[in-house]
Amino acid sequence: MLPQVRSNPLRTFLAAADRHGDLVHLKIGPYHGYLTCDPEAIKHVLRTNHRNYHKSPIYARLKDAIGEGLVTSEDALWLRQRRLAAPAFHRERLVAMVDAMVEAIERTVDRWEAVAARGEEIDLVAEMTDLTQRVIVRTMFSTDLSAAAEIVNRTWPIVNRRIGETFWATKLETRLPLPANLRFRRALADLDAVVYGIIDERRRSGADEPDLLSMFLGARDEETGERMNDRQLRDELMTMLLAGHETTSLALSWTWFLLSSRPEVDERIAEEARAVLAGRRASFADVERLELTRMVFQEALRLYPPAWGFSRLALADDRLGDYTIPAGSLVYIVPFVVHRRPSLWPDPERFDPQRFTAERVAARAQFAYLPFGGGPRQCIGNQFATVEALLAISMIARRYRVRLAPGQRIEPQPLITLRPSPGIRATLEARS
Numbered sequence: 001m002l003p004q005v006r007s008n009p010l011r012t013f014l015a016a017a018d019r020h021g022d023l024v025h026l027k028i029g030p031y032h033g034y035l036t037c038d039p040e041a042i043k044h045v046l047r048t049n050h051r052n053y054h055k056s057p058i059y060a061r062l063k064d065a066i067g068e069g070l071v072t073s074e075d076a077l078w079l080r081q082r083r084l085a086a087p088a089f090h091r092e093r094l095v096a097m098v099d100a101m102v103e104a105i106e107r108t109v110d111r112w113e114a115v116a117a118r119g120e121e122i123d124l125v126a127e128m129t130d131l132t133q134r135v136i137v138r139t140m141f142s143t144d145l146s147a148a149a150e151i152v153n154r155t156w157p158i159v160n161r162r163i164g165e166t167f168w169a170t171k172l173e174t175r176l177p178l179p180a181n182l183r184f185r186r187a188l189a190d191l192d193a194v195v196y197g198i199i200d201e202r203r204r205s206g207a208d209e210p211d212l213l214s215m216f217l218g219a220r221d222e223e224t225g226e227r228m229n230d231r232q233l234r235d236e237l238m239t240m241l242l243a244g245h246e247t248t249s250l251a252l253s254w255t256w257f258l259l260s261s262r263p264e265v266d267e268r269i270a271e272e273a274r275a276v277l278a279g280r281r282a283s284f285a286d287v288e289r290l291e292l293t294r295m296v297f298q299e300a301l302r303l304y305p306p307a308w309g310f311s312r313l314a315l316a317d318d319r320l321g322d323y324t325i326p327a328g329s330l331v332y333i334v335p336f337v338v339h340r341r342p343s344l345w346p347d348p349e350r351f352d353p354q355r356f357t358a359e360r361v362a363a364r365a366q367f368a369y370l371p372f373g374g375g376p377r378q379c380i381g382n383q384f385a386t387v388e389a390l391l392a393i394s395m396i397a398r399r400y401r402v403r404l405a406p407g408q409r410i411e412p413q414p415l416i417t418l419r420p421s422p423g424i425r426a427t428l429e430a431r432s
């Protein structure tokens with residue numbers, strides 16, 4: 001299936017599940033693997049028997065860029081780093097981060113006033129990326145990128161595209177001195193300089209901020225007393241910088257894409273924002289009252305999960321239902337496909353936020369919905385991303401209608417993340 005998966009992974013995985021059901025054996029290049037759509041089987045792999053699985057060798061390409069940070073590391077190293085990072089995401093830390101999120105969002109909506117007045121088009125994905133990037137560096141590293149933002153904006157798309165395009169490539173193909181490989185390495189070196197710059201600046205200032213960077217810098221190994229070395233720090237920061245803004249910006253972009261075709265839902269979101277935020281500065285307590293906004297966001301993550309697919313390597317033989325998963329084979333878990341299984345999601349292509357009322361969520365298998373993954377390797381930024389997104393959606397909807405510019409054909413493009421291709425052009429209409 002290599003040619004099909006390379007040219008159109010979404011269609012290939014969707015068709016495999018449609019034709020063959022919840023467990024499909026696929027041979028992709030050198031890999032034997034199993035596309036798994038049954039929520040019980042997914043739960044088994046991600047949670048119940050997670051010790052039997054590592055991230056799959058396909059992540060090697062991701063490692064080329066972000067190294068061995070939380071997303072890609074395994075076993076003892078992963079556990080230590082996850083424990084170190086966890087306090088940065090606790091509820092009381094999230095409450096404290098709301099102000100920084102609100103400030104960043106206010107900056108965007110204020111800047112948009114003139115844009116709306118002039119009737120100019122915006123590049124929606126770029127705007128959402130700018131916003132989520134400012135939020136992640138402010139909250140996790142207590143800094144702003146200032147001039148370096150331009151470097152991140154220029155280099156990340158190169159790195160992202162390269163990883164997405166080389167998932168199925170051999171190591172040799174990615175090492176040859178081809179223009180695409182050289183461009184990737186140059187972009188990565190520029191990104192590295194930004195990340196090492198953040199570390200150096202903090203070491204120089206010696207400031208003890210209540211953020212992730214301080215937690216990592218201050219951490220000592222329980223047994224050896226050693227601190228994290230620069231390479232490990234770099235990998236963790238690079239991981240957080242990239243995992244922490246790209247996904248959320250895409251989730252927001254897809255939300256506006258869906259809302260623009262449903263003006264009546266968009267109006268109700270704006271009403272909810274007016275009722276809950278009531279012209280005040282938004283707080284953490286407000287976020288919990290944004291019920292419809294939450295359901296809209298969850299439905300957007302169902303239809304367009306930014307982490308559209310991931311995979312695992314079976315370390316020993318395992319059983320999924322009536323079948324043996326041999327050691328050394330891969331398991332593909334593809335939220336984009338699981339979220340469209342008609343047996344789990346009736347009329348799956350329809351945008352319907354009511355799927356996420358409390359009763360309907362309770363009636364559904366837990367692993368039928370997994371935009372943030374599941375089990376011990378579940379996204380550490382799950383709550384962070386949700387709070388940030390709900391604040392952004394309601395604060396923006398309170399002030400503007402986001403309208404798609406006419407004549408666009410927008411398709412999901414599966415790189416590492418699911419991007420709207422070729423992008424989303426939109427105009428802003430101020431709400432009275």
Ligand code: HEM
Nearest residue numbers: 070071243244247248251307310372373377379380381385
């Ligand atoms: C809508 C936004 C987001 C989505 C859809 C998302 C999705 C995911 C998914 C599916 C995984 C699991 C991948 C796997 O099991 O192979 C994951 C892991 C991870 N995410 Fe997110 N993420 C989002 C936002 C964030 C944010 C805001 C942060 C940081 C502030 C973050 C940091 C991470 C990290 C560090 C991991 C690895 C966790 C571990 O293995 O211990 N993510 N994310």
